[in-house]
Amino acid sequence: ELRSEPAAAGEFRGGIGIVRENTFLTDTAITCEGERHESDVPWGAFGGHDGLNGSLVKNVGRAGEESWPSKVTGRQLLAGDSLQITVPSGGGFGDPHKRDPLKVLEDVLDGFTTAEAAARDYGVVIKEVNGQLTVDLRSTAERREVLVAELSSAT
Template sequence: MRPRPQRPSGFARPDTGGPGRHRGGVGISRVYRFLAPSTAISIVYKTLSPPWGINGGKEADPNHIVIDPGTEHEERKGSSYNFLEAGQVLANNTGGGGGWGNPFERDPAKVAKDVRNGFVSIAAAEQDYGVAVDPATFSVDTARTATLR
């Protein structure tokens, strides 16, 4: 299998669900590019406290917006009133859900499927779950996974 192409606005954001034996739900991103000078009012709640994990699960990424993501002017915010120029970008990012249980107890095949579906990155699969996934085939490297775990 080949890696999936970059997803358009409105799809899941990798590594936003809390790691756990049962991974938390992932957040999504809706991205807006302004074509003329504009004002944007962003009302986003629960931006300071990450959704917590339960029974050994880890916390998730909280809600937030990002002005000009991926640039030197990138600014992460909660609720705000923004004056934006033509060409500027605003990304509205919903948070994920906290994980449940020890992430190292998650079935490696499920972690590999999460990587294939774009919910978990290769790096997070190794760091948070102790699972080595081949980026070309999305198969689990069982020997390396045993070492990581």
């Protein structure tokens, strides 16, 4: 499945990592050569927001739950144990306020971001009209003007 967290904002949004869970039918040992679960999130570039790190978690939501580091050698698992592998999500590229508002709406409809994150990160105002989500283009233009002015005065 795809990660449930919103994708990193950017004119070109960040890639969405995946989550998979493997359940082991016999006792086994695992070695993993992942990288940097604890630091150095995938960077955003040219105004894009940072992505999210990956993780390895044994027995998510049940007895014996344990977070593992990104590199493990010979970790023992028993029959019935599971290992959830969450892949990092990529950073966004470019100023999120330049992303086409209709693409942001598509991201909301696809579950890649939320209406709240669309307003906060992209300055895109999404409203429900007759049971359908739609972009309020006038409110979006106004919100983006305010956000850009706030960013300019902060620097």
